[in-house]
Amino acid sequence: MRDKEKKRPEWTPKGQHDGFTTSVMGGIHSSHDGFHNDHAEKKAVHKRKKLKLQDYIKGVLESDRTIMARAITLVESNSVKHRTMADELIKALLPKSGHSVRIGITGMPGAGKSTFIEALGNLLCDHDHKVAVLAVDPSSSLTKGSILGDKTRMEKLSTRSEAFIRPSPSGGVLGGVARKSRETMIICEAAGFDVILVETVGVGQSEITVRSMVDFFLLLTITGAGDELQGMKKGIMELADAILINKADGDNKKQAETTKSEFNRILHYLQPVTPGWHTKAYTCSSVTGSGIGDIWKVIEAFLKHTKNTGYFEERRHTQAIDWMKDMIEQYLKKIFYEDKEVKELFEAVQASVKTGKITPATGAQKLIQAFEGNIE
Numbered sequence: 170m171r172d173k174e175k176k177r178p179e180w181t182p183k184g185q186h187d188g189f190t191t192s193v194m195g196g197i198h199s200s201h202d203g204f205h206n207d208h209a210e211k212k213a214v215h216k217r218k219k220l221k222l223q224d225y226i227k228g229v230l231e232s233d234r235t236i237m238a239r240a241i242t243l244v245e246s247n248s249v250k251h252r253t254m255a256d257e258l259i260k261a262l263l264p265k266s267g268h269s270v271r272i273g274i275t276g277m278p279g280a281g282k283s284t285f286i287e288a289l290g291n292l293l294c295d296h297d298h299k300v301a302v303l304a305v306d307p308s309s310s311l312t313k314g315s316i317l318g319d320k321t322r323m324e325k326l327s328t329r330s331e332a333f334i335r336p337s338p339s340g341g342v343l344g345g346v347a348r349k350s351r352e353t354m355i356i357c358e359a360a361g362f363d364v365i366l367v368e369t370v371g372v373g374q375s376e377i378t379v380r381s382m383v384d385f386f387l388l389l390t391i392t393g394a395g396d397e398l399q400g401m402k403k404g405i406m407e408l409a410d411a412i413l414i415n416k417a418d419g420d421n422k423k424q425a426e427t428t429k430s431e432f433n434r435i436l437h438y439l440q441p442v443t444p445g446w447h448t449k450a451y452t453c454s455s456v457t458g459s460g461i462g463d464i465w466k467v468i469e470a471f472l473k474h475t476k477n478t479g480y481f482e483e484r485r486h487t488q489a490i491d492w493m494k495d496m497i498e499q500y501l502k503k504i505f506y507e508d509k510e511v512k513e514l515f516e517a518v519q520a521s522v523k524t525g526k527i528t529p530a531t532g533a534q535k536l537i538q539a540f541e542g543n544i545e
């Protein structure tokens with residue numbers, strides 16, 4: 170492989186480097202989702218021919234991994250040409266999507282999210298579920314799809330035919346990453362995956378974004394870090410449907426139980442994020458597997474509860490509206506900053522604001538006027 174090609178998934182069409190933004194790290198050899206798999210590679214070469222909309226739809230509905238991967242690459246593309254086809258694809262798949270439970274998993278780097286996903290994912294696959302793992306990581310445009318590094322932590326899961334693991338799209342801004350991840354979720358659901366696990370790094374804004382995409386939001390944390398409770402932002406605890414203290418094994422077990430009680434004490438005073446549901450703390454070990462089955466039972470109880478109260482549907486409807494608004498906002502931002510008049514003025518206005526020659530409000534007004542003058 171040439172150097173330039175190396176950082177691209179092999180399903181990326183040749184010569185589409187600007188349009189396709191997905192990049193992968195090298196060195197993963199044993200996956201089945203079209204990354205570095207001899208069989209998939211041969212298939213991909215065979216299918217590298219341009220796919221028509223109908224080919225995408227049929228392939229995804231048949232759960233064809235190569236086509237799924239290419240469909241995801243299509244929705245991740247930033248090119249206008251691909252966008253039109255991607256929109257039609259999502260529109261066609263939407264009625265076939267939604268039949269899943271969407272679970273967000275957040276936590277500090279090192280908390281054990283990927284290891285937990287390996288443990289839970291395998292358990293679910295053993296029980297006839299089909300599990301898709303996605304990542305929302307706005308920083309991954311720098312680290313080039315960090316979840317692929319995580320694939321080493323999902324060693325077994327990444328080789329299973331019931332699982333599909335997709336690295337984080339490098340969308341630059343969080344909004345872009347979120348849109349792509351939502352659409353990827355639709356593709357996975359239409360392909361028959363009934364559990365979607367979305368891993369996100371605990372860095373503030375991305376948690377709020379992932380919360381707005383999922384049914385159940387799990388905060389993974391660990392004990393023994395000293396002042397993790399003080400350090401833990403209350404805001405994040407308030408977003409969670411469960412707090413799971415991972416690494417409750419070996420010498421750590423007793424301390425994990427203490428931490429659990431401390432969390433439960435605090436949670437008692439917080440407003441639950443899901444009406445009628447009491448967010449509680451639990452312990453588990455992603456290495457020994459203890460507590461993993463129990464947290465799945467909690468998730469099942471949550472689903473039963475929210476489906477009974479109607480909140481499950483209500484939240485999904487609210488999320489659909491939020492999704493629409495997000496897309497509008499992104500579109501408006503894009504046409505504003507890409508506007509010819511705005512672009513021409515931008516540097517000068519920015520310099521004037523910087524030196525204090527004009528106020529930020531005046532600067533904004535000037536640019537907006539230029540924009541509005543242009544579209545009239």
Ligand SMILES: Nc1nc2c(ncn2[C@@H]2O[C@H](COP(=O)(O)OP(=O)(O)O)[C@@H](O)[C@H]2O)c(=O)[nH]1
Nearest residue numbers: 278279280281282283284322415416454455456
């Ligand atoms: N003892 C123990 N170690 C764990 C457990 N879960 C994860 N780890 C270790 O913690 C480190 C970070 O795990 P990783 O899954 O990459 O964390 P992430 O950054 O949150 O995805 C790795 O060395 C794991 O082996 C656990 O339940 N018990």
Ligand SMILES: [Mg+2]
Nearest residue numbers: 282283319368
């Ligand atoms: Mg990870």
